[in-house]
Amino acid sequence: MRDFRDAKVMAQTLRDSLTTKSITISHSQSLELVSRMFGVADWNTLSALIKGSGLAATPRPPTITTATTRCPAVPLRDLVPFPGVVYPLFVARAKTVNALDEAFARQSGLIIALQKQAAVDDPGFADLHELALRAELVEFSPLADGTLKAQVRIGRRVVLRSFSNEDSGFAADVSDIGEDAAADVPDLILRAVTRFERYAAIRNIRLPATWPPFGQDRHPGAVADTIAARILLPLAHQYELLAVLDPVKRLELVEQLLDVTARPASAALRATRERAIAYARERRHSHATLEHLLLALIEDGSAAAVMRSCRASLETLATKTAAHLDTELAHLIADDGEIAQPTAAFLRVSDRAALGAQESGSAVVTGANMLLAILPETRSPAARMLTEHGVTLVRAAKAMADGVGREDT
Numbered sequence: 001m002r003d004f005r006d007a008k009v010m011a012q013t014l015r016d017s018l019t020t021k022s023i024t025i026s027h028s029q030s031l032e033l034v035s036r037m038f039g040v041a042d043w044n045t046l047s048a049l050i051k052g053s054g055l056a057a058t059p060r061p062p063t064i065t066t067a068t069t070r071c072p073a074v075p076l077r078d079l080v081p082f083p084g085v086v087y088p089l090f091v092a093r094a095k096t097v098n099a100l101d102e103a104f105a106r107q108s109g110l111i112i113a114l115q116k117q118a119a120v121d122d123p124g125f126a127d128l129h130e131l132a133l134r135a136e137l138v139e140f141s142p143l144a145d146g147t148l149k150a151q152v153r154i155g156r157r158v159v160l161r162s163f164s165n166e167d168s169g170f171a172a173d174v175s176d177i178g179e180d181a182a183a184d185v186p187d188l189i190l191r192a193v194t195r196f197e198r199y200a201a202i203r204n205i206r207l208p209a210t211w212p213p214f215g216q217d218r219h220p221g222a223v224a225d226t227i228a229a230r231i232l233l234p235l236a237h238q239y240e241l242l243a244v245l246d247p248v249k250r251l252e253l254v255e256q257l258l259d260v261t262a263r264p265a266s267a268a269l270r271a272t273r274e275r276a277i278a279y280a281r282e283r284r285h286s287h288a289t290l291e292h293l294l295l296a297l298i299e300d301g302s303a304a305a306v307m308r309s310c311r312a313s314l315e316t317l318a319t320k321t322a323a324h325l326d327t328e329l330a331h332l333i334a335d336d337g338e339i340a341q342p343t344a345a346f347l348r349v350s351d352r353a354a355l356g357a358q359e360s361g362s363a364v365v366t367g368a369n370m371l372l373a374i375l376p377e378t379r380s381p382a383a384r385m386l387t388e389h390g391v392t393l394v395r396a397a398k399a400m401a402d403g404v405g406r407e408d409t
Contacts, residue, residue, distance in 0.1 A: 011027070011030040011031045011033070011034045062177050062178055062179060062245045062246075063177070063178040064159055064175055064176075064177055064178070065175050065176045065177075065178065066175065067175065067176075068161050068162075068173040068174060068175050069173070069174060069176075070171060070172070070173050071103070071108060071109055071110060071111045071134075071171065071172060071174070072099035072100070072102045072103040072106075072108065072110055072111070072169055072170065072171055073099055073110065073111040073112075073113050073132075073163065073170040073171050073172035074089065074091070074096050074099055074100065074110055074111070074112055074113065074135075074150075074152075074170065075096065075113045075114070075115050075123045075127075075128065075163075075170060076089075076112060076113070076114055076115065077115040077117075077118035077119075077120070078118055078235070079235075080114060080235055080238035080239050080242055081112060081133060081135075081152075081154045081229070082154060082225040082226070082228050082229040082242060083133065083154050083155060083156055083157065083222075083225045084154065084222060084225050084226055084229075085153075085154055085225070085226070085229040086138060086151055086152065086153045086154075087151070087152055087154065088149060088150070088151055089149070089150045089151075089152060090143075090147055090148070090149055091147060091148040091149075091150060092146075092147045092148075093121070094167075095122075095165055095166075095167065095168075095169050095170045096169075096170060097147075097148055097169075098167075098168055098169030098170075099169035099170045099171065100137070100140060100148060100150055101169070102168075102169055103137050104137060104140050109134055109135065109136055109137075109155070110134070110135040110136070110137055110152060111132050111133070111134060111135070111158070111160075111171075111172040111174055112132060112133040112134075112135045112152070112154065113128045113129075113132045113160060113163060113170075113172055114128060114129040114131070114132065114239060115127055115128060115129075116128065116129060118235075122165060123163070123165065124163065124165060125160070125162060125163040128160060128163055129160070129239055129243075130159060130160055130243075131157055131158075131159065131160070131239075131242060131243050132157075132158050132159070132160040132172065132174055133154050133155065133156070133157055133158065134154075134155035134156055134158055134174075135152040135153060135154050135155055136152065136153045136155060137150060137151075137152055138150075138151040138152060138153050139151035156176070156177065156179065157177050157242070157245070158174040158175060158176055158177060159174060159175045159176075159177060160172055160173075160174055161173040161174055161175055177245065179221070179247075183220070183248050185220050185248055185251070186218070188220065188248070188251055188252065188255065189218050189220060189223050189251065191255055192223060192224070192227060192251055192254055192255040192258065193212050193223070193227075195255060195258035195259065196227045196230070196231075196254075196258055198258075198260075198351075199231070199258050199260075199355065200230070202260075202348060202351050202352045202355060203232070203352070203355065204376070205230060212226075219247065220247045220248050220250070220251040221247025221248075221250060221251070222247075223251055224247065224250040224251040224253075224254045225250075227254050227258075228241050228242070228250075228254055231254070231257060231258070232355075232359040233257070233358070233359060234359070234360070234361045237361070241253060241254070241257075257358065260350075260351040260354040260355055261354070263354040263357050263358055263364070263365050264363075264364050264365070265364060265365045265366075266302070266364040266365065266366050266367075266407050268300060268301060268302060268366070268367060268407065269300065269302070269364075269365055269366055269367050269369075269370060271300075272293075272296045272297060272299070272300040272303070272367050272370070273293075273296070273350075275296040275299065276288055276292045276293040276295070276296035276297075276346075277292070277340045277342075278340075279292045279295055279296060279325065280292045280332075280339065280340035281339055281340045283325060283326070283329070283332075283333065284333050284334055284339055285325075285329060285332040285333060285334070285339060285340060286332050286333075286334040286338075286339055286340075286341065287332055287340070287341050287342070287343045287346075288340045288341065288342045288343065288346055289329065289332075289343050289345070289346065289380075289382075290343070290345050290346060290349060290374055290377060290380045290381075290382035290383070291321055291324055291325055291329070291380075291381055291382045291385075292325065292346075293346060293349070293370070293374070293382065294317075294321050294374065294382040294385065294386070295318060295321045295322060295325065297367055297370060297371050297374075298314050298317060298318045298321070300367030300370075300371075301367070301407075302366040302367035302368040302405040302406070302407050303366075303367035303368050303370060303371040303405065304367075305368070305399075305404050305405040306368045306371055306372075306391070306396050306399045306400060306404050306405040307371065307386075307389075307391050307396075309395075309399040309404045309405075310389075310390045310391040310392070310395045310396060310399065311390050312386075312389040312390050312391050313389065316389070317385065317386075317389050320385055321382075321385060324381055324385070328381070345377055345380060348377075349370065349373045349374050349377065350370070350373075352373035352376070353365050353369040353370040353372070353373040354369075356369045356372055356373060357369045360400070362406075364407065366405065366406075366407050367405070368396075368400055368404070368405030368406070369400075371386075371391070371396060371405075372393070372396050372397060372400060374386065375387075375391070375392070375393040375396060376393065
């Protein structure tokens, strides 16, 4: 049952209901009517009661306006942009070029429509997602090959009502989505920002000097969009995140995506990790390094398949890696105390592997993910030995994209 803390929501509901019956009242009038429903003389008195309770009114769900506006449109097939970010677009389709020409001539805004399938060259309304975005044309320049480069600043979300693909250029009719004030969730924002900074470190993402760029008034939806624009995800998952209109829920989902511990490891990879630790314990090494992990991965079916696809000799690689452990890591032999603690690089690679599995849409982290995650550690002997045996980042990534090393889950 509703109480006085829901007054603003009730007032808006009342206005919306009366509008459908062709009865129009102002926002202030609806607030006064709701105040009387609670037996309070006026809105100022009820507002004081709300503030005195220490609880804010429940934010109402986003509303979609019935009015539409028509703008030139750009359908995207390989990108899901997020509000508040400037994106470069390279445009070749004639109808898209015409739409940009019109937007430039009129100095008007654009609509960014999102295709469901990248293979569609001449999209219609049915080929596009329901959610679209307003955008502002920041820069517009032709290239020597006849294509165009445009810089666009993404604005608010809108609902796509219609879409035309006439020769004169793509155009769309859209309805705005009302965005109400969101709940104050400083702890959630802090967790999401902290997890993204860790993600950026793992992914070698250079953050702007003014990071985080949210200002003093941190709206959870804006924080979610700013971070989401920098996370690598399959396009379908990016759109699902874009389509979450509740700002707090969207930020919660972003935080979950950044939780590298949430992606489970396959049974084979769990055994591989235990084997790597065992190799360190056998040698009484104080730490388990990437070289211990590499030796274990050579016996991992998923990782071994990727290495073989790169034409690596697993027997030679195993011999060289074992020799490295026995001769080059003698300084790690511990006389007493705990042994076989994973190094920072070992843990970093584990995190990077989990992110790689997430970005590829894999349900579990595999040995192949772990192998690929070692290769960016270019200063490590493990990455160097892999490269010397033909296992490069490009070759391994291509093999995995072709399905090599995939485990049934």
